[in-house]
Amino acid sequence: xxxxxxxxxxxxxxxxxxxxxxxxxxxxxxxxxxxxxxxxxxxxxxxxxxxxxxxxxxxxxxxxxxxxxxxxxxxxxxxxxxxxxxxxxxxxxxxxxxxxxxxxxxxxxxxxxxxxxx
Amino acid sequence: xxxxxxxxxxxxxxxxxxxxxxxxxxxxxxxxxxxxxxxxxxxxxxxxxxxxxxxxxxxxxxxxxxxxxxxxxxxxxxxxxxxxxxxxxxxxxxxxxxxxxxxxxxxxxxxxx
Numbered sequence: 001x002x003x004x005x006x007x008x009x010x011x012x013x014x015x016x017x018x019x020x021x022x023x024x025x026x027x028x029x030x031x032x033x034x035x036x037x038x039x040x041x042x043x044x045x046x047x048x049x050x051x052x053x054x055x056x057x058x059x060x061x062x063x064x065x066x067x068x069x070x071x072x073x074x075x076x077x078x079x080x081x082x083x084x085x086x087x088x089x090x091x092x093x094x095x096x097x098x099x100x101x102x103x104x105x106x107x108x109x110x111x112x113x114x115x116x117x118x
Numbered sequence: 119x120x121x122x123x124x125x126x127x128x129x130x131x132x133x134x135x136x137x138x139x140x141x142x143x144x145x146x147x148x149x150x151x152x153x154x155x156x157x158x159x160x161x162x163x164x165x166x167x168x169x170x171x172x173x174x175x176x177x178x179x180x181x182x183x184x185x186x187x188x189x190x191x192x193x194x195x196x197x198x199x200x201x202x203x204x205x206x207x208x209x210x211x212x213x214x215x216x217x218x219x220x221x222x223x224x225x226x227x228x229x230x231x
Contacts, residue, residue: 004161033218043207045218056218091162107219109154109162 002026004110006092012116013082021077021113025094032075033095033107034059034067038088046090049075082117089114120145124208124222131198132230139193139225141182141208149210151175151184151191152219157204165193165206200229 005024013019025032034046045059049069060066064082069075079086089112095105125140143151153165153175166175171186180195191208208222 035219042223043219043221045220048218059218093162106164106167108164111161 004092004094004108006090006110006113008113009111010114010116012118014118015084016081018078018080019082019115021079021090021115023075023077023092023094023110025073025075025092026108027073029094029096029108030072031095031097031105031107032069033093034075034077035091035093035109036088037091037112043091046077079115082115084117087115087117120149120210120212120220122208122210122220122222124206124225126223127205127226128228129225130228130230133200134197135229137193137195137198137202137227139206139208139227141191141193141222143189143191143208143210145189145210145212147212148186149212151182152209152211153180153182153191153193154207154209154221155204156207156224162207198227198229200231203227203229 007022032049035043036046037043047054047067048056051072052069064080067077091112092110093107095107097105121144123142150169152167154162155165156162166177168175168184171184174183182191182193184191205224205226207224209219211219
């Protein structure tokens, strides 16, 4: 079956503009995660969804960042008023069940969206 | 806090050489441990994992053993190939609370023919 897909694969935007990044998880996966990979910070967690709710938003770097998930499937990460330091590869991952139950779910990653803010 | 420290790269080896990439962790509890690999131009892929002490994860000739006493999860391969050239990330995860993966900084591996 299909893996995690993300769109667009590349996005170039001007400072101050808003951007939306999309993630399509693996069908049937209830948990969805956003991460950011940047040169200076390595790989960092942004937000976790279980179904449509986000019990862990602790990694969102500022209130310019928000994310939503609808229908327990597709998720959109929105960055408002982009800044140059937002330039990074944004990775999405999904897993079958997510937190709790002592499970050993594997997170499957998408190819990422490379965001460049000029 | 919880963290992962892995050996800095880049690491350059000749084909068929023995590989070790060191990884140690700091955690308040007993996390699951992972190695992820990112091949050039591709996304992150799970390479192997271990969910409790003394477990050994293995895949594609790579192995790593969860050592609680030394808080380590070193990645090893007996004979590397050019196709193993990639960036390797050590990571930990607690399933009981937040489900976020904490990654190490990554180690770039280059294999010479």
